[in-house]
Structure formats: C-alpha cells, structure tokens
Amino acid sequence: MKIYEGLEGFTPVKNAVVTSGTFDGVHFGHQKILQRIREIARACDGETVLITFWPHPRLVLYPNEHNLRLLSTFEEKTKLLRQFGIDHLITIPFTQEFSQMSSEQFIKKVLIDSIKTRTLVIGYDHRFGKNREGSFDYLKANSALFGLDLEEISRQDVEEIAVSSTKIRKALESGDVKTAESCLGRPYELNGLVIKGQQIGRSIGFPTANIHIPNDYKLIPKDGVYAVEASVDGTLYKAMLNIGNRPTVDGTKKTVEANLFDFQGDLYDKQITVYFHEFLREERKFDSLEALKEQLVQDQRSARSLL
Ligand SMILES: Cc1cc2nc3c(=O)[nH]c(=O)nc-3n(C[C@H](O)[C@H](O)[C@H](O)COP(=O)(O)O)c2cc1C
Numbered sequence: 580m581k582i583y584e585g586l587e588g589f590t591p592v593k594n595a596v597v598t599s600g601t602f603d604g605v606h607f608g609h610q611k612i613l614q615r616i617r618e619i620a621r622a623c624d625g626e627t628v629l630i631t632f633w634p635h636p637r638l639v640l641y642p643n644e645h646n647l648r649l650l651s652t653f654e655e656k657t658k659l660l661r662q663f664g665i666d667h668l669i670t671i672p673f674t675q676e677f678s679q680m681s682s683e684q685f686i687k688k689v690l691i692d693s694i695k696t697r698t699l700v701i702g703y704d705h706r707f708g709k710n711r712e713g714s715f716d717y718l719k720a721n722s723a724l725f726g727l728d729l730e731e732i733s734r735q736d737v738e739e740i741a742v743s744s745t746k747i748r749k750a751l752e753s754g755d756v757k758t759a760e761s762c763l764g765r766p767y768e769l770n771g772l773v774i775k776g777q778q779i780g781r782s783i784g785f786p787t788a789n790i791h792i793p794n795d796y797k798l799i800p801k802d803g804v805y806a807v808e809a810s811v812d813g814t815l816y817k818a819m820l821n822i823g824n825r826p827t828v829d830g831t832k833k834t835v836e837a838n839l840f841d842f843q844g845d846l847y848d849k850q851i852t853v854y855f856h857e858f859l860r861e862e863r864k865f866d867s868l869e870a871l872k873e874q875l876v877q878d879q880r881s882a883r884s885l886l
Pocket residue numbers: 776777778779780781786787789804805819820821824825826827828836837838861862863864865871875878
C-alpha cells in the first residue's frame with residue numbers, strides 16, 4: 580500500500596476504484612466496503628484507492644468537543660487498511676478551509692481531476708463536502724456528467740451489519756469488549772511503550788508492565804480489570820490488565836498495566852500491543868497490598884480459564 584499525504588504526490592492510477600471516509604476502527608461495516616472495492620478492482624483490472632481525512636473531521640469542526648475518542652490511531656488504521664487490500668491511501672489534511680469545499684468541488688477537484696476515479700463506492704448514508712450536502716442521489720443524477728460509475732452499499736446492507744464506530748465507542752466506554760470485538764471482527768487493541776512505574780508490582784509477586792499510550796485521542800476502555808493477550812517482540816502472551824487510578828496504592832492518575840503470564844524478563848522501553856478479550860471486574864480499593872495480591876491470584880485464575 581502506498582500512502583500519500585495530500586493529493587500532490589498522487590499520480591493517477593489505472594481504473595481507480597475509490598471510496599472515501601474516516602474509517603475509524605476499520606470495523607465490520609467498513610470491511611464490507613473494502614471488500615467490495617477490491618472485488619470491483621479485480622474485475623476491471625484496476626487499483627483500490629481510499630481517501631481519508633486526518634485529523635478526524637470532528638476534531639477540526641468542533642475543537643471544543645474534547646471528548647471525542649477514536650478507535651484507531653493513524654498507525655493502527657493504516658496497518659488495517661493495508662491488511663484489507665488497499666493499494667493507495669490518500670490522507671487529506673482536514674482543515675477548516677477544506678471543510679468549506681462544496682460537494683461539487685470535491686467531486687470535480689478531488690475525485691475527477693486529481694484521482695481520475697473510474698468507480699466510486701459509497702455507503703447509502705455517506706455525505707461529503709461542505710455541510711455534508713453531497714449525497715448519493717446528487718452523485719447519481721450527475722455521474723454521467725462526471726464520467727464515473729457509482730456503486731452504493733445499500734441501506735439494507737448497512738443495517739444488516741448494524742455496526743457503527745459510535746456503537747463500538749459506547750461499548751468500550753462501558754467495558755463491553757465482547758460487543759466491540761464482534762463489531763470490529765477482531766479484539767480491540769491498544770499500542771504503547773512500557774514505562775517505569777512505582778515498582779510495587781514486583782514486591783507482591785505481580786510485576787505489571789505500565790503502558791504509555793502517546794495518542795491522547797485514543798479511546799481507553801472503561802476502568803476495570805480485563806483478560807487480555809499481549810504481544811511483545813512477536814510473541815503473544817496471555818495476560819491480565821488493569822485500567823484505573825489504583826486506589827489501593829493511592830494512585831492519582833490513570834494507568835494501564837498488564838501482568839503477562841508465563842513471562843519473566845525486562846519489558847521497559849518495549850513496544851507492546853494488548854488485545855481485549857473479557858471484562859473481569861471493576862477496580863476496587865483494597866485494605867492492604869496483601870488483599871490486593873489475593874485478588875490478583877483469583878483474577879489470574881479467571882483470566883486463564885477465559886483465554
Ligand atoms: C490484573 C490487575 C488488577 C488490578 N486491580 C486493582 C484494583 O482492583 N485496585 C487497585 O487499587 N489496583 C489494582 N491493580 C493495580 C495494582 O495496584 C498495581 O499493579 C500495583 O500498584 C503495582 O503497580 P506498579 O508496580 O506499577 O507501581 C491491578 C493490577 C492488575 C495487573
């Protein structure tokens with residue numbers, strides 16, 4: 580997959596089969612669209628092109644709305660799009676100025692002049708251009724004029740899947756990692772770097788890798804204890820993970836930390852990926868570290884039996 584920042588570096592490809600959108604999470608519904616554009620490209624000996632916007636339009640249009648959290652970081656999204664067979668990824672810097680472009684201008688300048696789109700695939704409810712006025716009907720009425728084939732993912736197809744990024748965000752915010760997993764078609768993941776903590780973990784026999792997630796827009800699931808898998812240096816470990824303030828040790832800021840099963844060694848400064856499988860329990864304040872330790876023994880047993 581080739582990645583282009585903006586349209587400048589892009590040179591038109593043969594029979595471009597195009598779709599556009601934010602694709603946050605690259606969930607099951609998005610995957611249907613990706614599958615469809617791949618099929619069309621194969622049939623016409625063309626190449627798949629995905630236009631996406633970064634930063635997320637809502638972050639630019641509503642900068643005061645600080646609570647928007649995304650399912651995928653830019654790196655996670657590109658990795659997934661590559662896996663799903665996109666040949667060319669164009670990321671358009673989403674600015675206030677860009678948001679003022681009319682749908683007609685978007686079609687003419689971006690889809691036709693710059694990309695030379697042969698087929699455009701969009702969901703029935705997809706809108707683009709200023710105030711999201713560019714609808715499928717408008718495109719359909721003008722597609723001959725624009726010289727492109729149009730393919731709609733129907734309402735029925737979209738509703739059958741019953742998946743949306745919003746639904747997945749809500750599920751994760753309530754700890755429902757199972758629903759998130761079924762909508763994403765894979766477990767929800769976090770990526771980060773292992774950093775030093777207060778080194779209390781090892782003293783109670785449960786060293787915990789503290790994970791620093793550099794992207795503050797990335798959605799962290801609800802506080803609590805989870806059964807997860809963790810991947811480090813290409814090896815996958817079963818693990819348990821806590822998200823929260825650690826009231827037992829009077830913690831003040833939120834941490835994400837994992838105890839890996841059947842692992843011994845040093846993880847500091849390593850890149851780690853965790854995959855959420857089950858919510859185990861709420862985080863609690865224990866009367867002593869000894870009581871916390873007893874609970875961790877139980878948590879480990881529960882996690883092992885679920886994973
Ligand atoms: C699976 C798991 C569950 C945890 N549950 C709790 C909890 O319920 N309450 C709490 O205060 N801390 C909880 N913790 C956090 C511990 O307090 C933390 O691991 C300990 O403070 C050591 O942290 P440190 O080595 O990073 O300093 C949990 C940690 C893990 C890995």
